[in-house]
Amino acid sequence: MTKYIVNRILGMIPTLFIIITLSFFIVRIAPGGPLSAERNLTDVVRRNIEAKYHLDEPLIKQYARYMFDVMRGDLGPSFKYKDYDVNYYIATSLPKSIVLGICAMAISVTIGMGIGIIAAVRQNSWIDYLTMGLAVIGISVPLFVIAPVFQLIFAVKLKWLPTSGWYTTGEGYLTIILPAVSLSFEYFANIARLTRSSMLETLRSDYIRTAKAKGMKRSAIIFKHAMKGALLPVVSYLGPAFAGIITGSVVVEQIFRVPGLGKFFVQSSFNRDYTLIVGVVIVYSVILIFMNFIVDIIYAQLDPRITYK
Amino acid sequence: MSPVNDREVVLDVRNLQTYFKTDAGIVKAVDGVSFTLHKGQTLGIVGESGSGKSVTNLSIMRLIPSPPGKVVGGEAIFEGTDILALEEKEMRTIRGNKISMIFQDPMTSLNPFLRISTQMIETIRLHTKGISKNEALERSIEMLKLVGIPSAKKRVHAYPHQFSGGMRQRVMIAMALSCNAEILIADEPTTALDVTIQAQILDLIKNLSEKMGTSVILITHDLGVVAGMCDEVCVMYAGRIVEKAETEKLYAFPAHPYTEGLIKSVPRMDTSKKGERLYSIEGQPPNVIDLPPCCPFHPRCPKAMDVCRASYAPITDLGEGHEVACWLYNSEEEKAVALKEAQA
Numbered sequence: 001m002t003k004y005i006v007n008r009i010l011g012m013i014p015t016l017f018i019i020i021t022l023s024f025f026i027v028r029i030a031p032g033g034p035l036s037a038e039r040n041l042t043d044v045v046r047r048n049i050e051a052k053y054h055l056d057e058p059l060i061k062q063y064a065r066y067m068f069d070v071m072r073g074d075l076g077p078s079f080k081y082k083d084y085d086v087n088y089y090i091a092t093s094l095p096k097s098i099v100l101g102i103c104a105m106a107i108s109v110t111i112g113m114g115i116g117i118i119a120a121v122r123q124n125s126w127i128d129y130l131t132m133g134l135a136v137i138g139i140s141v142p143l144f145v146i147a148p149v150f151q152l153i154f155a156v157k158l159k160w161l162p163t164s165g166w167y168t169t170g171e172g173y174l175t176i177i178l179p180a181v182s183l184s185f186e187y188f189a190n191i192a193r194l195t196r197s198s199m200l201e202t203l204r205s206d207y208i209r210t211a212k213a214k215g216m217k218r219s220a221i222i223f224k225h226a227m228k229g230a231l232l233p234v235v236s237y238l239g240p241a242f243a244g245i246i247t248g249s250v251v252v253e254q255i256f257r258v259p260g261l262g263k264f265f266v267q268s269s270f271n272r273d274y275t276l277i278v279g280v281v282i283v284y285s286v287i288l289i290f291m292n293f294i295v296d297i298i299y300a301q302l303d304p305r306i307t308y309k
Numbered sequence: 310m311s312p313v314n315d316r317e318v319v320l321d322v323r324n325l326q327t328y329f330k331t332d333a334g335i336v337k338a339v340d341g342v343s344f345t346l347h348k349g350q351t352l353g354i355v356g357e358s359g360s361g362k363s364v365t366n367l368s369i370m371r372l373i374p375s376p377p378g379k380v381v382g383g384e385a386i387f388e389g390t391d392i393l394a395l396e397e398k399e400m401r402t403i404r405g406n407k408i409s410m411i412f413q414d415p416m417t418s419l420n421p422f423l424r425i426s427t428q429m430i431e432t433i434r435l436h437t438k439g440i441s442k443n444e445a446l447e448r449s450i451e452m453l454k455l456v457g458i459p460s461a462k463k464r465v466h467a468y469p470h471q472f473s474g475g476m477r478q479r480v481m482i483a484m485a486l487s488c489n490a491e492i493l494i495a496d497e498p499t500t501a502l503d504v505t506i507q508a509q510i511l512d513l514i515k516n517l518s519e520k521m522g523t524s525v526i527l528i529t530h531d532l533g534v535v536a537g538m539c540d541e542v543c544v545m546y547a548g549r550i551v552e553k554a555e556t557e558k559l560y561a562f563p564a565h566p567y568t569e570g571l572i573k574s575v576p577r578m579d580t581s582k583k584g585e586r587l588y589s590i591e592g593q594p595p596n597v598i599d600l601p602p603c604c605p606f607h608p609r610c611p612k613a614m615d616v617c618r619a620s621y622a623p624i625t626d627l628g629e630g631h632e633v634a635c636w637l638y639n640s641e642e643e644k645a646v647a648l649k650e651a652q653a
Contacts, residue, residue: 205417206412206414206417206418207417207418207419207420207421209372209412209418210412210418210419210420210481211420212372212404213370213372213404213405213409213410213412214404214405214409214431214432214435214484215400215401215402215403215404215405215406215432215435215436216401216405216431216435217401224423224431225420225422225423228422228423229420229421229422302422303421303422304421304422304424304468304470305421305468305470
């Protein structure tokens with residue numbers, strides 16, 4: 001197992017290398033550049049700026065320089081924001097996105113799995129129809145509709161929660177609730193549907209019939225015999241979902257004024273802020289690769305038929 | 310040893326009816342099945358797929374998925390009570406304890422996520438009051454040794470996927486008998502196994518049931534298995550028992566044309582001539598949705614009469630427990646009366 005883990009971690013290096021290379025060149029293929037928005041640049045100034053950021057060098061030399069920096073852990077200066085470098089922006093904003101993501105994930109996993117199991121056990125009852133109806137709403141209504149509606153109801157009308165802000169800026173921990181709940185909506189719905197269908201499938205399997213024939217209680221059958229098998233598909237969904245929840249929080253961060261990474265993800269693309277784009281891409285890739293790795297490990301823990309050598 | 314039919318009755322099934330509601334209509338999967346199981350007896354239930362043999366036994370275990378299935382009539386008397394009328398909670402103390410069941414496919418019948426030890430211990434502790442985990446483990450190991458699992462002490466902690474199909478069926482048998490069941494229902498226990506293993510598993514069931522005094526209901530479509538294993542055989546067709554007899558009698562003097570056809574369709578080493586085609590019963594088993602009240606076998610029967618197309622045959626006792634539901638064994642008057650009633 002240890003050997004497998006080491007191998008997997010080493011295997012991340014070439015993957016990341018390819019991702020960085022591709023994104024480095026792709027952003028430069030895109031029309032425009034970091035200086036396109038600056039209208040009144042004299043040639044001298046432009047040349048000076050280009051020289052400062054090494055934009056005057058051949059592309060391959062820029063690439064080599066960048067790769068060398070990245071290997072030392074330096075993601076370079078931002079082309080747009082002058083005061084700090086990319087490392088700083090990511091270091092200050094990423095934790096907020098992760099906290100938000102973990103909260104949203106926790107909500108969607110607990111509620112999603114709970115509802116999924118209940119719906120499966122009470123298949124075709126009103127609980128089943130109600131929860132699955134809710135899940136369909138969760139999947140089909142976009143975040144930018146759900147979030148303002150939540151703000152309107154819980155912040156403006158009921159005044160239970162603050163409309164926006166973040167606890168790091170002194171607006172209290174309650175600020176986490178609305179963005180986390182809004183963000184969890186789609187994922188909770190997916191998890192609930194996934195849990196329900198895989199639970200139903202498991203409950204129909206031969207080994208559940210055996211457990212019944214042994215005289216076991218229904219609750220014991222569900223929790224002891226059916227749970228593990230039913231959770232496998234859900235677990236494999238969680239890896240990409242967690243990466244998605246962090247990258248996908250752009251809209252929520254905008255609406256609820258959360259100073260997270262999402263803002264930089266969008267802004268850097270508009271600004272052709274080459275280093276910031278690639279920097280954010282690296283962060284997201286690492287999260288995705290790492291989550292898939294974690295999922296594989298959990299998978300092996302749940303299913304004894306899977307072993308890694 | 311006294312003849313099995315004189316021994317104490319452990320299970321008495323009377324007029325069992327299990328129907329399934331489907332969009333196409335009511336499926337009478339089991340329609341009026343009666344049989345008795347004696348202590349230490351091995352009773353075979355033979356029939357084609359869909360003849361209702363599995364449903365009969367799942368009904369006795371009360372494991373029919375409901376909806377769509379439902380036991381609509383009959384009783385199954387076990388230890389003086391009708392288990393079909395028991396509360397679910399009381400039924401749970403019988404399942405896996407006094408009446409155990411093993412299934413067709415040992416590859417999928419054990420939980421792949423739990424160790425054999427976990428699955429065995431939980432059965433034993435469920436039905437034995439005050440037994441500790443260690444005692445239950447000891448008992449599991451004993452049972453595994455009994456069914457011939459080598460190095461049982463070590464292998465009890467293995468997962469099902471680490472066993473072969475035959476070994477898994479042995480584990481299933483060990484688990485089913487771990488609480489000294491009175492009745493073991495074996496639903497085609499060897500169908501999914503290859504031939505050499507089949508014989509081993511059947512021998513194991515036979516030896517263990519004799520040793521432990523367990524009565525066995527063996528469901529199969531293999532007449533060869535029946536001949537070697539069973540004291541008595543019920544032949545099922547379209548949800549009913551069409552013939553019931555002691556095994557030797559059934560093979561020597563099959564009374565129902567269907568039984569006759571079944572026996573003729575078994576390839577034999579001794580009497581078959583080279584180049585001769587194997588006999589097969591013509592036609593298909595009937596669709597059991599909305600069956601007419603006549604003999605369901607008559608379209609395929611070479612001896613079919615008018616009365617067979619009109620009315621279902623009553624059960625005739627041919628003596629010494631040999632029973633058959635076929636008009637061939639009724640008097641002309643009886644047939645005439647039935648025919649008249651059906652036309653009226």
